[in-house]
Amino acid sequence: MSKKVTFGTRPTARETPPAPAGDDWVTNRSEGGAPEPLKRLTFDVPESLHTAMKIDCARRKVKMGHEVLALLEAKWRPKQD
Secondary structure: OOOOOOOOOOOOOOOOOOOOOHHHHHHHOOHHHOOOOOOOOOOOOOHHHHHHHHHHHHHHOOOHHHHHHHHHHHHHOOOOO
16 A cells, blocks of 8 residues: 655745844843843752742732842942942
8 A cells, every 4th residue: 555645846935034042132132121231140949939939920920030130139239329
């Protein structure tokens, strides 16, 4: 028993821009109006802490990353006189 399979014509090539690299998205996004380039920070936290933070952020409809950034800025952002 043999099956005959036919293929249609090859689709024409469309001019699509290349997808940006992951680092380009981090560097070029303007979320929050940040005037300087952003850097990615990855770290591990205990599951219970992550769950508590995620629940709290979901209730207040804020992103977890924004909360962490606010904490880091409160500790290390130079005071503007």
